Structure formats: C-alpha cells, structure tokens
Amino acid sequence: xxxxxxxxxxxxxxxxxxxxxxxxxxxxxxxxxxxxxxxxxxxxxxxxxxxxxxxxxxxxxxxxxxxxxxxxxxxxxxxxxxxxxxxxxxxxxxxxxxxxxxxxxxxxxxxxxxxxxxxxxxxxxxxxxxxxxxxxxxxxxxxxxxxxxxxxxxxxxxxxxxxxxxxxxxxxxxxxxxxxxxxxxxxxxxxxxxxxxxxxxxxxxxxxxxxxxxxxxxxxxxxxxxxxxxxxxxxxxxxxxxxxxxxxxxxxxxxxxxxxxxxxxxxxxxxxxxxxxxxxxxxxxxxxxxxxxxxxxxxxxxxxxxxxxxxxxxxxxxxxxxxxxxxxxxxxxxxxxxxxxxxxxxxxxxxxxxxxxxxxxxxxxxxxxxxxxxxxxxxxxxxxxxxxxxxxxx
Amino acid sequence: xxxxxxxxxxxxxxxxxxxxxxxxxxxxxxxxxxxxxxxxxxxxxxxxxxxxxxxxxxxxxxxxxxxxxxxxxxxxxxxxxxxxxxxxxxxxxxxxxxxxxxxxxxxxxxxxxxxxxxxxxxxxxxxxxxxxxxxxxxxxxxxxxxxxxxxxxxxxxxxxxxxxxxxxxxxxxxxxxxxxxxxxxxxxxxxxxxxxxxxxxxxxxxxxxxxxxxxxxxxxxxxxxxxxxxxxxxxxxxxxxxxxxxxxxxxxxxxxxxxxxxxxxxxxxxxxxxxxxxxxxxxxxxxxxxxxxxxxxxxxxxxxxxxxxxxxxxxxxxxxxxxxxxxxxxxxxxxxxxxxxxxxxxxxxxxxxxxxxxxxxxxxxxxxxxxxxxxxxxxxxxxxxxxxxxxxxxxxxxxxxxxxxxxxxxxxxxxxxxxxxxxxxxxxxxxxxxxxxxxxxxxxxxxxxxx
Numbered sequence: 001x002x003x004x005x006x007x008x009x010x011x012x013x014x015x016x017x018x019x020x021x022x023x024x025x026x027x028x029x030x031x032x033x034x035x036x037x038x039x040x041x042x043x044x045x046x047x048x049x050x051x052x053x054x055x056x057x058x059x060x061x062x063x064x065x066x067x068x069x070x071x072x073x074x075x076x077x078x079x080x081x082x083x084x085x086x087x088x089x090x091x092x093x094x095x096x097x098x099x100x101x102x103x104x105x106x107x108x109x110x111x112x113x114x115x116x117x118x119x120x121x122x123x124x125x126x127x128x129x130x131x132x133x134x135x136x137x138x139x140x141x142x143x144x145x146x147x148x149x150x151x152x153x154x155x156x157x158x159x160x161x162x163x164x165x166x167x168x169x170x171x172x173x174x175x176x177x178x179x180x181x182x183x184x185x186x187x188x189x190x191x192x193x194x195x196x197x198x199x200x201x202x203x204x205x206x207x208x209x210x211x212x213x214x215x216x217x218x219x220x221x222x223x224x225x226x227x228x229x230x231x232x233x234x235x236x237x238x239x240x241x242x243x244x245x246x247x248x249x250x251x252x253x254x255x256x257x258x259x260x261x262x263x264x265x266x267x268x269x270x271x272x273x274x275x276x277x278x279x280x281x282x283x284x285x286x287x288x289x290x291x292x293x294x295x296x297x298x299x300x301x302x303x304x305x306x307x308x309x310x311x312x313x314x315x316x317x318x319x320x321x322x323x324x325x326x327x328x329x330x331x332x333x334x335x336x337x338x339x340x341x342x343x344x345x346x347x348x349x350x351x352x353x354x355x356x357x358x359x360x361x362x363x364x365x366x367x368x369x370x371x372x373x374x375x376x377x378x379x380x381x382x383x384x385x386x387x388x389x390x391x392x393x394x
Numbered sequence: 395x396x397x398x399x400x401x402x403x404x405x406x407x408x409x410x411x412x413x414x415x416x417x418x419x420x421x422x423x424x425x426x427x428x429x430x431x432x433x434x435x436x437x438x439x440x441x442x443x444x445x446x447x448x449x450x451x452x453x454x455x456x457x458x459x460x461x462x463x464x465x466x467x468x469x470x471x472x473x474x475x476x477x478x479x480x481x482x483x484x485x486x487x488x489x490x491x492x493x494x495x496x497x498x499x500x501x502x503x504x505x506x507x508x509x510x511x512x513x514x515x516x517x518x519x520x521x522x523x524x525x526x527x528x529x530x531x532x533x534x535x536x537x538x539x540x541x542x543x544x545x546x547x548x549x550x551x552x553x554x555x556x557x558x559x560x561x562x563x564x565x566x567x568x569x570x571x572x573x574x575x576x577x578x579x580x581x582x583x584x585x586x587x588x589x590x591x592x593x594x595x596x597x598x599x600x601x602x603x604x605x606x607x608x609x610x611x612x613x614x615x616x617x618x619x620x621x622x623x624x625x626x627x628x629x630x631x632x633x634x635x636x637x638x639x640x641x642x643x644x645x646x647x648x649x650x651x652x653x654x655x656x657x658x659x660x661x662x663x664x665x666x667x668x669x670x671x672x673x674x675x676x677x678x679x680x681x682x683x684x685x686x687x688x689x690x691x692x693x694x695x696x697x698x699x700x701x702x703x704x705x706x707x708x709x710x711x712x713x714x715x716x717x718x719x720x721x722x723x724x725x726x727x728x729x730x731x732x733x734x735x736x737x738x739x740x741x742x743x744x745x746x747x748x749x750x751x752x753x754x755x756x757x758x759x760x761x762x763x764x765x766x767x768x769x770x771x772x773x774x775x776x777x778x779x780x781x782x783x784x785x786x787x788x789x790x791x792x793x794x795x796x797x798x799x800x801x802x803x804x805x806x807x808x809x810x811x812x813x814x815x816x817x818x819x820x821x822x823x824x825x826x827x828x829x830x831x832x833x834x835x836x837x838x839x840x841x842x843x844x845x
Contacts, residue, residue, distance in 0.1 A: 036734070038730065040483050041696075041726055047698055047722075050823070052744050052824050054746055057748070057824055126768045126769075169771060169773060170773045171772065173773060268746065323775040329790070384627075388629035388630050392631070
C-alpha cells in the first residue's frame with residue numbers, strides 16, 4: 001500500500017495546475033480517489049463525519065444488480081439454446097451469454113464514463129459516481145441483441161441530454177437509464193419491440209427451431225392470449241416466472257434475482273423501502289381493479305402475474321427508487337411509488353401499443369415528483385402559517 | 395403538568411472518551427482569551443488597546459451596532475495581544491492575568507432584582523447579557539425586544555457531553571437565583587427541559603413558577619431547537635431566548651456577589667485524552683499547557699472547544715470558548731486509505747448499514763476528522779429526516795437557502811433553527827455537504843433582509 005501511495009504521489013504533480021497533464025486532472029483525481037479515500041479532513045461544521053460516501057453508496061447498488069446481471073447472462077444463453085433447439089448445457093450457455101452481454105456492459109460504461117470524464121474536466125469538478133449505477137442499469141434493460149452502436153448512441157443521449165444538461169449527477173429530472181431505454185424505444189422501435197428481439201439470435205434468424213415464437217409474456221398478455229406459453233408453445237409456470245427463464249430484457253426476467261438485489265438495498269438502507277412498498281401496493285391495487293372489471297384477456301391476467309412479468313419488479317427495485325429523480329419527502333415517496341405501480345399496470349393493460357408500462361410510468365412520475373414534493377411541503381408550510389396566525393391573534 | 399416528550403428521530407453517537415464523574419482539579423492559567431467569533435452577527439469594537447490594564451468584569455469590546463452590549467474580561471490583567479485574521483477581522487483578544495488591576499463590583503440591592511428594567515441594565519453593564527441568546531438567528535439577545543419565552547435545556551445530549559446532573563449539583567443557590575431573575579425578563583414563561591429521570595429537577599425551588607418538561611430519546615433531544623419545536627414552536631415575528639444551563643451558575647453567582655466571575659466546570663473528553671474527567675476552570679482559559687500532560691499524544695490531534703458536532707477547532711490557539719462546557723480531543727484524519735470505500739469497515743462509524751461495524755451495535759468508536767469521501771451534489775434523500783426530529787424538511791430547507799429564496803426559507807421554518815440543530819444532518823450526509831455553514835449563511839441573509 002505504501003508503495004502504491006508513493007507511486008501516486010510521485011506522478012501527482014504532473015496533473016496539478018501547471019503540470020504537463022493538467023488537462024487530465026479530473027481523470028487522475030477519479031482514479032486516485034478510486035484507489036485511496038482522500039486525506040481531506042473536516043474544515044467547517046461537524047468535526048466527524050459518517051464513513052459513508054457516494055462511492056460506497058453507488059457500489060452497493062451495483063452489487064445489488066449483480067444477481068440480476070449473472071442470471072441475465074445465463075438466461076440470454078438459455079433462451080438462445082432453447083430457440084435453436086441445442087442441448088442445454090451449463091457452460092456453453094454461460095459462454096454464449098457472456099459473449100452477448102459483456103460487450104453491452106463495456107460499451108455502456110465506455111461511452112458513459114468517457115462523457116462523464118469529459119464533462120468533469122470541462123466543469124472542473126470531481127467525477128461523479130452516479131454513472132457507475134446507470135452504466136450497469138442500461139445493459140440490463142435492453143434486449144441482448146441490440147446493436148452496440150445503438151446502445152452507444154442511447155447511452156450518450158442519456159448522459160448528455162438526460163443528465164449533464166441539467167448540471168450532472170444529482171440535478172437530473174429523468175432517470176438516465178430509462179432515458180436511454182426510452183430513446184431506443186422511440187428511435188429504433190423495431191429493435192425494442194416485437195416477437196423476435198427478446199431471444200438472442202432470432203433477429204438474424206439462423207438455426208431457429210421451426211414454429212418457435214420469441215414473444216414475451218407481456219406481449220402475449222397484450223395480444224390477449226388465454227395462457228402464457230413459451231416459444232415452443234408449452235405452458236409457462238409461475239415458478240418459471242419467478243426464476244426468470246423466460247424471454248425478455250437481459251436483467252429483468254428473474255424476480256428472484258431482483259428480490260435478492262432488493263434485499264441488499266433494503267438492508268443497506270440505500271433503496272427506499274417506502275417507494276418499493278408503495279409501488280408494489282399500487283401495482284396490486286391496479287391489478288385487482290382490472291381483474292374485477294375484466295372485459296378482455298389482457299385485463300384477466302392475474303394481478304400477481306402482472307407483478308412477475310415485464311419490467312415491473314426491476315423497475316420497482318432499481319428504477320423507481322432512484323433518489324435523484326424520485327420524490328424526496330417521505331410522504332411524497334408513498335404517493336410517488338403508489339402512482340408508479342398503479343400507472344404501470346394501467347398503461348400496460350389498456351394501451352397494448354406500449355406494453356412496457358413500467359418505463360413510461362416511472363418516467364412520467366419522475367416528471368411529477370417535484371410536484372408531489374411541493375404539495376407535501378405545502379402542508380407543512382400551511383401548518384406553520386396557521387400556527388403563526390393563531391398565535392398572533394392570541 | 396409534567397410530561398415526557400419522546401424524541402424518536404436522531405441518534406446518539408457513541409464515541410470513546412467519556413468523562414468520569416470526578417472533578418480532578420482547578421485549572422487556573424496565566425492567559426485568557428475572549429473570542430468575538432463565539433458570537434454571530436457581531437462587529438466587535440475594542441474599548442482598550444494592547445498593553446492596557448483591565449479589571450475583571452470590565453468591558454473589553456462591544457458590538458458596533460448595539461453598543462450597549464459589552465463583552466467583559468473574565469479576569470483582571472493586561473490586554474496582551476489582539477489577534478486578527480483576514481481583512482483585519484478580530485479573532486481573539488488575549489488577556490494576561492495579574493491581580494493588580496482589580497475587579498468591577500456592582501452593588502445589587504434586593505429591589506434591583508424585582509424590576510425588569512433594572513435587571514436588564516445590570517446584565518448589560520456587567521457583561522452577563524451575552525449569555526442570553528435569542529432565536530431566531532442564534533445571536534446575542536436584542537435588549538429592545540422582550541422575549542415571548544425563555545427556554546433552558548437542563549441536559550446535553552451531544553456526543554461525550556458533560557453530565558449536567560453532576561456539574562450543576564453544587565450550584566443550587568446560584569441556579570435558583572438566576573432562574574428567578576430571568577423569569578422577570580419575559581412576560582411569557584421560563585421553560586426548563588430535563589432529561590427523563592434526571593435528579594436535577596430536585597434542585598429547583600418554586601417549581602410552579604416554571605414550565606417543566608421532560609425529554610427522552612437520542613440526540614438532538616437536548617438541543618434548545620428540538621425542545622422549542624416540540625413544546626412551543628417559534629412563529630414569524632416572535633423572539634425567544636435560550637440560556638445554557640451551565641451558564642446559570644455564572645449568572646446567579648454574579649447576582650449574589652456583584653462580581654462577574656465566570657467559573658465553570660468543563661469536561662475534558664475524547665479518545666486522545668488519557669483520563670477523561672471534569673476540571674474547574676474559567677471561561678476563555680488557555681488550555682495549551684494544561685493539555686500537554688493530559689493527552690496521550692499531542693501529535694496530529696484536533697482539539698475542539700465544545701462537542702465533535704458543533705464545537706470550534708482550537709488546535710492552534712487553545713482557549714476555551716465562551717459558551718463551551720467541554721473540550722474534546724480526537725485524532726486528525728489526514729491520511730489516505732487504500733480502497734477505503736470498498737472495504738468491509740469493521741471500525742467505521744456510520745449510521746448506514748453498509749459497514750460491518752453495524753454487526754457490533756455496542757461498539758464504541760474513536761472516529762477521526764477525515765471527511766470520508768469527496769463533496770458531491772445531493773443524491774441521497776431522506777437521510778436528514780432520519781436524524782432531525784423537528785417538524786420541518788431539513789434537506790429542502792437547505793436547498794431553499796442555497797437558492798437564496800427568502801420566502802421559501804421563511805415558510806419552511808428557518809426561524810426555528812440554528813446551526814447546531816442540523817449538525818447531525820451534516821454528520822450523516824453522504825454528499826459531505828457543509829450543512830451548518832449553509833444554515834449560518836441563510837440566517838445571515840435573513841438578518842440582512844429583515845433589518
């Protein structure tokens with residue numbers, strides 16, 4: 001450790017003001033603080049500070065995404081092997097999944113961090129850790145076969161338009177990862193919807209078993225199928241939905257993997273339990289309402305199945321809980337979460353053109369979160385005002 | 395009438411070095427200092443030049459904009475040095491003790507203690523007045539405004555704070571005299587807030603004259619801000635006073651003897667102190683010699699006059715602050731830590747459950763002054779609310795201050811807070827934002843706007 005520190009101290013002057021590589025000082029700083037927690041001490045206010053910082057917060061979220069990612073790698077391979085009718089052996093499945101998924105991660109991080117570094121440099125601030133999470137979320141919410149240049153474009157769009165134009169991490173209005181997905185959804189709909197994109201290898205169509213259908217359960221529900229079937233026409237059990245061996249975006253199919261992530265976030269106190277809980281409640285309420293007044297097959301999909309298919313669970317745990325774009329007050333979080341769950345199922349069922357209601361519901365509520373907070377705070381303000389008027393009278 | 399108010403939000407930060415309940419010795423140094431920086435919103439003007447003699451209780455400086463408020467010397471001696479900082483800002487006036495100069499003595503008759511105007515005059519002339527702090531703004535009380543109420547917290551819940559039951563126990567007479575006198579300065583009530591199960595309440599005579607409340611729960615239960623907010627919040631246009639319980643003996647002592655003699659029992663605490671205990675000393679006392687024999691090491695430590703959350707850094711000029719009843723010494727944290735953000739962290743003090751140290755809830759920590767990360771924009775929400783029991787939205791109020799939105803600040807409750815009320819928020823902040831400084835900026839802005 002001493003050795004490493006000495007090395008860093010030795011090259012540090014080159015990156016400081018007047019040094020040869022001053023133009024790279026933010027990048028250097030980023031790497032230095034990655035290696036070492038800085039030796040900065042408190043100068044004002046409280047002399048001791050909590051040991052937590054943004055890096056640790058973000059890295060725990062990335063850690064919570066790992067189960068979903070690992071399962072996503074497996075499932076990408078598995079779906080491909082089912083579709084092509086090959087023997088389902090573990091290691092070939094994993095290696096196929098890795099070949100498909102790793103490039104997505106590399107592109108997402110490469111493009112996003114590159115832009116982050118550039119902005120940090122120009123604006124002369126430290127590099128924000130926010131993208132560590134965004135960069136992991138983006139590959140998990142796209143189909144495995146998405147062309148890498150599209151992903152790069154979407155990531156750039158999300159970071160620049162979704163975040164940096166507002167002032168960087170902490171200032172953005174919309175969740176950047178969902179901004180990337182929305183960009184892809186509207187710019188390249190043929191790569192983000194339909195029956196072929198969700199199973200790796202179907203777009204180029206080679207070696208696919210005859211009669212195999214890659215429709216997701218969500219798509220099946222929207223088209224009014226009476227029961228969920230897999231690509232070969234066999235019935236999909238609830239256990240399959242929980243485990244996640246169904247077609248879909250890379251990281252969003254496995255409810256169990258997502259719940260492990262949720263547990264990590266809740267134990268660490270980083271994901272808001274208020275938002276997760278109320279999103280779930282909103283989804284259940286809408287699901288039950290639709291079931292009660294069901295007039296078509298889409299509305300008849302059982303409320304608990306609604307929670308297991310599509311991006312509902314993933315959005316609930318990892319997207320809705322984004323503290324920057326969500327409601328900030330505790331009361332507001334309940335309202336915000338509830339409306340996300342409620343609207344997600346509503347959009348999904350009543351507007352089959354946009355089966356992925358979760359994404360739209362969260363983006364919509366991102367926009368309304370400040371309004372919700374405003375209303376909550378207004379209550380507090382009114383109370384204070386009333387108190388002040390009544391004390392002036394007495 | 396007595397009731398216990400339970401504080402739920404907040405946290406007791408358990409750190410090493412709590413003072414044992416013994417008063418070890420008197421500490422009577424040669425040098426003393428008065429720090430204008432202990433008082434906010436003050437423009438100090440000197441009454442004396444360097445080298446001039448000064449009596450105990452004689453005015454050293456006064457407030458330029460409220461010249462009736464004077465700050466007096468704690469001892470008789472000679473003004474040895476005036477320390478100035480940037481832009482000639484007066485930081486410290488150092489007084490060298492010598493008994494030749496004498497004392498200022500007041501003849502206080504019993505009649506004087508029955509008339510509010512006479513008491514006010516006496517307090518202003520004698521230098522007792524600055525012990526009366528007002529809210530809003532957390533400044534020395536404005537003599538022209540009669541306060542709605544006076545609030546006195548009879549315990550301190552801050553980390554390693556001295557035990558008031560122990561240090562006030564021997565000052566029964568002075569405390570009662572001070573309380574009786576303060577009661578005359580308001581048309582409202584004097585609120586005394588005790589810790590639940592505190593025996594200090596037995597010291598109080600004529601309890602029916604005061605409003606007595608009990609508090610339980612974690613820090614900041616002992617702060618005036620919390621107590622006022624729970625008992626009778628401050629509204630726009632109202633002024634209340636707060637007095638530190640540990641200053642009551644000084645006020646009472648003055649009233650009974652006519653001499654300003656600011657003796658105080660202080661706790662010497664913190665992980666770098668050999669034997670944490672109590673010492674009797676005088677406001678403004680020089681601690682540099684005193685600390686030499688009391689610390690485990692004098693290298694790379696931070697000496698704080700006050701507690702770790704709100705105290706002032708006196709590492710380089712070691713004098714006890716005007717209001718402080720404790721000294722805390724902790725290690726400096728000016729070291730790099732390899733992958734510190736990723737390690738399990740068995741020794742990390744944190745409110746979050748992201749460190750392994752959470753597995754040992756009874757563990758006491760010896761935190762250093764490291765910031766533990768870089769300063770960032772706000773990302774995490776809800777953290778401040780967890781440690782702030784007041785009925786307001788701390789993070790949004792801070793944002794209103796940053797935006798300099800006067801109306802919003804007022805609506806969201808800036809009149810009810812001073813820096814210390816948000817100190818725990820600052821401690822907890824993931825983004826390492828200097829919350830207390832922002833609060834002071836906001837208060838200064840309000841003072842400017844409202845005058």
